[in-house]
Amino acid sequence: MSSLWAEPRATDAPERVSRDWVLVGVSMVAALLEGVLRDEVAWRPFATIVAVGLAPVLLWRRTRPLTCVVVAFGTALALGLASLLGGPPRVGLDTMIYLLVFVYALVRWGSGREMVIGLVVVAVAAGIGTAADYTGPAGVIGGFAVLAAAAADGAAFRYRAESWRRALDQSRSQERVALARELHDIVAHHVSAIAVQAQAGRAVAGQRPEAALEALVAIEGEASRTLAEMRAMVRVLRDGAPAERAPRPGVADLVSLARRAPVPVVDVELPDGLDELPPQVDAAVYRLAQEALTNALRHARNASRVEIRVVTDAGRLRLRVTDDGRTDPARSVNHGFGLLGMTERVQLLGGTLRAGPAPGGGWAVDADMPTEVRR
Numbered sequence: 001m002s003s004l005w006a007e008p009r010a011t012d013a014p015e016r017v018s019r020d021w022v023l024v025g026v027s028m029v030a031a032l033l034e035g036v037l038r039d040e041v042a043w044r045p046f047a048t049i050v051a052v053g054l055a056p057v058l059l060w061r062r063t064r065p066l067t068c069v070v071v072a073f074g075t076a077l078a079l080g081l082a083s084l085l086g087g088p089p090r091v092g093l094d095t096m097i098y099l100l101v102f103v104y105a106l107v108r109w110g111s112g113r114e115m116v117i118g119l120v121v122v123a124v125a126a127g128i129g130t131a132a133d134y135t136g137p138a139g140v141i142g143g144f145a146v147l148a149a150a151a152a153d154g155a156a157f158r159y160r161a162e163s164w165r166r167a168l169d170q171s172r173s174q175e176r177v178a179l180a181r182e183l184h185d186i187v188a189h190h191v192s193a194i195a196v197q198a199q200a201g202r203a204v205a206g207q208r209p210e211a212a213l214e215a216l217v218a219i220e221g222e223a224s225r226t227l228a229e230m231r232a233m234v235r236v237l238r239d240g241a242p243a244e245r246a247p248r249p250g251v252a253d254l255v256s257l258a259r260r261a262p263v264p265v266v267d268v269e270l271p272d273g274l275d276e277l278p279p280q281v282d283a284a285v286y287r288l289a290q291e292a293l294t295n296a297l298r299h300a301r302n303a304s305r306v307e308i309r310v311v312t313d314a315g316r317l318r319l320r321v322t323d324d325g326r327t328d329p330a331r332s333v334n335h336g337f338g339l340l341g342m343t344e345r346v347q348l349l350g351g352t353l354r355a356g357p358a359p360g361g362g363w364a365v366d367a368d369m370p371t372e373v374r375r
Contacts, residue, residue, distance in 0.1 A: 004115070004116065005113055005116060006113075007111055007112030008111055009110060009111040009114075010109045010110075010162070011165065014062060015062065015063055016059055020059055021059075023058055023098075023101070024055050024056055024058050024059060027055040027095065027098045028052050028056075030095045031048060031051035031052045031055065031093055031095040031096070032048065032052055034048075034051075034095050035047060035048025035051065036048070038093075038094075041093065042087070042088035042090060042091050043087070043091055046091075047091055047092055048093065050075060050079070050092070050096075051095050051096050054072055054096070055098065057071055057072060057102075058098065058102075061101060061102055061105035061109075062105055062108075063109075065102070065106040065108075065109050065110040065114055065118065066114035066117060066118045068102050068105065069102045069103070069106050069118040069121055070121055073099065073102070073121050074125070076092070076096070076125045076129060077121075077124060077125040079091045079092055080125065080128035080129040080132045081128060081132075083132035083133065084131060089132060090133045091132075100146065100147070100150040101150075103150040103151050103154070104153055105154065106118040106122075106151075106154065107119075107153075107154030107155050107158065108153075108157050108158050109158075119151065122147060126147055130143060193297065194222045194223060195297075195298075196262060196297055198215065198219060199262075200215050200261075200262035200263070201215030201219070248279070248282075248283040248286075249286045250277070250279075250282035250283055251270065251274045251277060251282055251285045251286060251310060252270075252274065252275075253286055254270060254285075254286060254308060254310070255268050255270070257289065257290065257293055257308065258308075263303075263304055264296070264297070264300070264303040264305055264306050264324075264325070265304065265305050265306070266293065266305075266306045266308065267305065267306070267307050267308065268308045269307070269308070269309045269310070271311060273312070274310070277371060278372065280349060281349060281369060281370075281371060284346070284349060284369070285310065285319055285367075287342075287345065288319055288321075288342050288346070288353075288365070288367050289310075289319060289321055291339075291341070291342050292355075292365040293308065293321060295339070295363075295365075296321065296323040296325070299325075299363070300323040300324075300326070301325050301326040301327075302325055303323045303324055304324055304325075305324050306321065306323045307320075307321070307322050307323075308320075308321050312371060315370055316369070316370060317369055317370070317371050318366070319366070320365070320366050320367075321364070321365040322362055322363065322364045322365075323362045323363050324361060324362045325362055325363070326361075326362075327357050327362065327363055339355060342355075342365075346367050346369055349369045349370065350370050351367060351368050351369025352367070352368050352369075353365070353366070353367045353368075354366045
């Protein structure tokens with residue numbers, strides 16, 4: 001009961017939509033026609049005015065559910081008391097069945113506190129009305145069952161909406177984690193390239209000042225690209241910010257990783273016919289190659305060459321990234337966020353990944369995955 005009492009209101013309740021006006025109009029017209037045309041209506045003018053006058057309260061049932069229930073069922077309670085105190089046994093119109101909408105709205109949109117108070121008001125009003133117009137056990141059970149069904153419908157729709165919202169939040173959270181990993185890949189790759197350029201510039205600054213200037217220009221370009229991509233990604237990660245994202249790079253963009261200078265040289269070899277890859281596979285191959293290249297630039301000692309090869313065969317795609325440097329011993333045990341993210345990417349696509357020393361020396365990263373994503 002304490003958890004129900006502390007339950008907040010349902011989120012995103014619309015104030016008023018077009019169907020609300022239709023519901024109010026239909027209820028008012030039906031009440032008016034029943035009050036005029038139906039035979040044997042107790043307190044006809046008064047009952048008709050009450051039924052017509054309560055209908056507009058439906059417009060506030062989402063934003064003020066407890067107030068609407070108190071007004072509607074408080075009126076029904078007053079009519080029941082009037083019957084008990086000597087009035088006719090049944091005061092009211094059949095059209096007032098629309099009061100069930102207030103019960104539904106109370107449970108669907110109200111807070112836990114409002115639900116408890118409102119349902120007590122509904123139960124008291126229903127009890128007084130039943131006592132004033134008792135028709136036997138079947139009528140009592142049927143009346144309360146209808147009220148319970150309206151409340152249950154409200155609870156069911158509320159639960160479904162809350163489950164959908166939580167699933168959406170979870171999906172967004174997972175996407176933000178994926179974006180954070182991409183941000184890590186982007187920054188690590190560019191910073192490693194900047195470090196290599198700076199080392200090369202420092203090495204040749206004394207003998208070839210023009211080469212050092214070229215290195216500075218390359219560093220400036222890498223830094224600018226890093227800032228641009230990082231700002232775009234952070235803008236997406238911020239809550240409420242517009243998601244202005246460029247298309248994700250894919251296999252075709254691997255050629256942008258190739259370079260002839262400075263050392264190590266990066267060589268990229270791609271097969272033909274990779275235009276029909278699923279977007280998930282296309283983006284994953286690029287990020288895997290980028291991360292493997294970043295690790296090579298960071299950890300491969302005295303490497304002169306890094307090779308990136310993509311091969312497709314019989315519905316499988318194989319990515320191999322190798323370098324000819326001396327392996328850093330820490331590289332074999334320090335998996336870090338990068339290698340963990342690479343492994344998870346490949347496994348989610350139904351593939352496998354192996355990273356370790358190559359038989360002929362250096363380091364190799366081998367990823368094997370299907371070219372069709374499993375459903």
